[in-house]
Amino acid sequence: MEPKYFFTILFLTTFLSFQLSFSSSTPSAQQNKYSTFIKSSCNSTTYPSQCVKYLLPYASAVKTNPLSLVKVALHTTLRSANATLYTVTQLYKTKSITKWEAAVLKDCIEDIKDTMDELKSSIKEISSIPKSKDKHFAISNAQTWTSAAITDENSCLDGFSDRKVNQAIKQKIRNSIVNLARPIC
Ligand SMILES: *[C@@H]1O[C@H](CO)[C@@H](O)[C@H](O)[C@H]1NC(C)=O
Ligand SMILES: *[C@@H]1O[C@H](CO)[C@@H](O)[C@H](O)[C@H]1NC(C)=O
DSSP: OOGGGGHHHHHHHHHHHHHHHHOOOOTTOOHHHHHHHHHHHHTTSSSHHHHHHHHGGGHHHHTTOHHHHHHHHHHHHHHHHHHHHHHHHHHHTOTTOOHHHHHHHHHHHHHHHHHHHHHHHHHHHHHHGGGOSOHHHHHHHHHHHHHHHHHHHHHHHHGGGSTTSOHHHHHHHHHHHHHHHGGGO
16 A cells, blocks of 8 residues: 555645635636536546545535635545544454454554544644635645654554454455545545
């Protein structure tokens, strides 16, 4: 698994810093325009079609607001992380797992909790932007929090490179983590 899944959010926050200077209000904009905004924002991401698939349902809420788009992407990711936390916690409670597996899963639970905290901090920074005097500083903070979230998400996966962990458990975690990253692909 590669960190590139998460690069989109970094892209989106970078994209945000450009858009802020040009954004204009579009009170009577059509739905079509909103969809185009999502599509063109997703266009330069690593997996444009995945990005569009996960974010297009929010087109009418996002409108053409880059701040809203990034917030929606972060919130969607946070919900996925929460679902992953649930899956991993259930696995951890399974009686049949070995001590090794339990140790790896326990670390993973901590990593996912950290990821969630960092995503929340990133959302907080993004939300502060409209009132912030130094918008670029706030964006940079959001990028830092998002990078930290990527690092923790990957730490969880690194734990599973250990051969002592059952293949089925590895696969279940991998699938779960891939789903976690998907909204911002
Ligand atoms: C996406 O990018 C390609 C070229 O890189 C361009 O031809 C296309 O129109 C873009 N699509 C959107 C929706 O912006
Ligand atoms: C995570 O899921 C639980 C239920 O499984 C829910 O109570 C909680 O509010 C969720 N937290 C987030 C941040 O989505």
